Amino acid sequence: MSTVIPLADRFGRVATDLRVSLTDRCNLRCTYCMPEEGLAWMPREQQLTDDEVGRLIRIAVEMLGVRDVRFTGGEPLLRRGLVGIVRAAASLSPRPDLMLTTNGIGLERLAGPLREAGLDRVNVSLDTLDPVRFQALTRRDRLDDVLRGLAAAAAAGLTPVKINTVLMRGINDDEAPALLRFALDHGYQLRFIEQMPLDAQHQWDRHTMVTADEILASLSPYGLLPDLVSRGTAPAETWLVPGHVDAAGEPARVGVIGSVTRPFCGDCDRTRLTADGQVRDCLFAREESDLRKLLRDGAPDAEVAEAWRVAMSGKRAGHGIDDPAFLQPTRPMSAIGG
Numbered sequence: 001m002s003t004v005i006p007l008a009d010r011f012g013r014v015a016t017d018l019r020v021s022l023t024d025r026c027n028l029r030c031t032y033c034m035p036e037e038g039l040a041w042m043p044r045e046q047q048l049t050d051d052e053v054g055r056l057i058r059i060a061v062e063m064l065g066v067r068d069v070r071f072t073g074g075e076p077l078l079r080r081g082l083v084g085i086v087r088a089a090a091s092l093s094p095r096p097d098l099m100l101t102t103n104g105i106g107l108e109r110l111a112g113p114l115r116e117a118g119l120d121r122v123n124v125s126l127d128t129l130d131p132v133r134f135q136a137l138t139r140r141d142r143l144d145d146v147l148r149g150l151a152a153a154a155a156a157g158l159t160p161v162k163i164n165t166v167l168m169r170g171i172n173d174d175e176a177p178a179l180l181r182f183a184l185d186h187g188y189q190l191r192f193i194e195q196m197p198l199d200a201q202h203q204w205d206r207h208t209m210v211t212a213d214e215i216l217a218s219l220s221p222y223g224l225l226p227d228l229v230s231r232g233t234a235p236a237e238t239w240l241v242p243g244h245v246d247a248a249g250e251p252a253r254v255g256v257i258g259s260v261t262r263p264f265c266g267d268c269d270r271t272r273l274t275a276d277g278q279v280r281d282c283l284f285a286r287e288e289s290d291l292r293k294l295l296r297d298g299a300p301d302a303e304v305a306e307a308w309r310v311a312m313s314g315k316r317a318g319h320g321i322d323d324p325a326f327l328q329p330t331r332p333m334s335a336i337g338g
């Protein structure tokens, strides 16, 4: 086995959690993510092949000490080779934890094959339970597909099934209690994510975003209690929901990811790979390092691994959203990998 030299930065953080975007395409058009007509999708030849993705994940696990791999996008279920990519990652040693973030469309069919290939867990994005709102928010009439996808994920054992929700003022910010009730009833774990300046349309506004404090205030009828289990490097702060247990019989929890008002950059352990093989050290990074070129120029594993280490060593202390000089990254969330 190769010697592991980890992805360390000058602030003492070590990246062990890899987010791999498998495509920038999506079958929804969430209003806060991309315009109705979609975006100029990445040309196929620029996208990493399944073998290239597999090779980079192997280098990350075997040579850089990555322990968790999360597949995302765009919509990762649209990637034809997904099951094979998961199977290859699951065969690595040490075997990484394998997760997927998805909008849930198509999960009904794919949950079983993905589980069988070695996927451990899923996060399904769901911002509303109201079909009319769902259509307005995503510009597609697919709420039932998402709900069936959630059920299939639970049935396939991709547990705990987590739900990611973004609340937006005047659109779905009244739905936090109902979404929590739904999650508790079905044994899913709900996590609210503060909206971040990552939309393709550059319409994010700090003054109208729904904050973690507001989300928690709207859940006050549940009498949430602080969760004494350490959060570690997880982005979500969690609270216990008294009187409820999850599918495993543990106390039920709800999470809030306060990326804007409660940043957790000091504990960040993430490294990101875009679908065209660029390493990003942060969602908000303005620079990327091109690993695809190294792969296609025939670089050996050791050279690719070293380029990845160099890329991560310059990670900034924080995402800088509060900095007056903050500039939104050129790529939107869907092209970085959320």
Ligand code: SAM
Binding pocket: 026, 032, 033, 072, 073, 074, 075, 076, 101, 102, 103, 104, 123, 124, 125, 126, 164, 165, 166, 193, 194, 195, 196, 197, 198, 199, 333, 334, 337, 338
């Ligand atoms: N298509 C997959 C999905 O829907 O989960 C994966 C990619 S999507 C970009 C990942 C997550 O990012 C979704 O939960 C989505 O709601 C969230 N998201 C998109 N834009 C966001 C923003 N500006 N701020 C916070 N979360 C955002």
